[in-house]
Amino acid sequence: MNKLLEKHPRSKESLLDILHELQDADPRRYVSDDALRAVAEYVNVPLSEVVSTATFYSMYSRSPRGRHIVRICESPPCHLAGATNLLAVLMKQLGVKAGGTTADGAFTLETTSCLGLCAEAPAMMIDERTYGSLTPERLATVIADVRRNDAAK
Numbered sequence: 113m114n115k116l117l118e119k120h121p122r123s124k125e126s127l128l129d130i131l132h133e134l135q136d137a138d139p140r141r142y143v144s145d146d147a148l149r150a151v152a153e154y155v156n157v158p159l160s161e162v163v164s165t166a167t168f169y170s171m172y173s174r175s176p177r178g179r180h181i182v183r184i185c186e187s188p189p190c191h192l193a194g195a196t197n198l199l200a201v202l203m204k205q206l207g208v209k210a211g212g213t214t215a216d217g218a219f220t221l222e223t224t225s226c227l228g229l230c231a232e233a234p235a236m237m238i239d240e241r242t243y244g245s246l247t248p249e250r251l252a253t254v255i256a257d258v259r260r261n262d263a264a265k
């Protein structure tokens with residue numbers, strides 16, 4: 113963790129970037145209590161402020177998550193294009209509710225606001241990759257592809 117911290121200036125302005133990197137570096141894709149304490153000490157900001165920041169922004173998770181984060185867009189254009197149905201399909205397919213992680217630790221299902229793919233609504237993101245013009249069939253294919261890629265590693 114120290115190596116990661118030392119890549120950043122010891123200033124409050126680094127806080128969001130550091131939290132982002134620590135979350136990405138954690139195998140459970142979240143910001144742990146230890147990480148928060150280390151960041152607070154490094155940038156010399158009260159721990160309560162670092163905790164507030166990590167809690168305020170939805171891009172940070174305070175709970176351990178799966179290896180892949182599936183985010184389905186719930187903003188109006190995607191909602192009107194059937195995102196609610198797709199979320200239901202995903203919940204059934206993965207066996208979890210929104211916010212949940214699959215028993216095998218492979219996926220955490222989340223909802224999100226606009227991903228910038230409104231012209232291809234409904235849309236979702238898995239990790240850093242976006243998918244638009246989704247249908248229930250395409251969802252199944254995408255999830256199966258991610259599982260297949262994991263198995264091949």
Ligand code: FES
Nearest residue numbers: 185190226227229
């Ligand atoms: S509203 Fe869903 S990607 Fe913009």
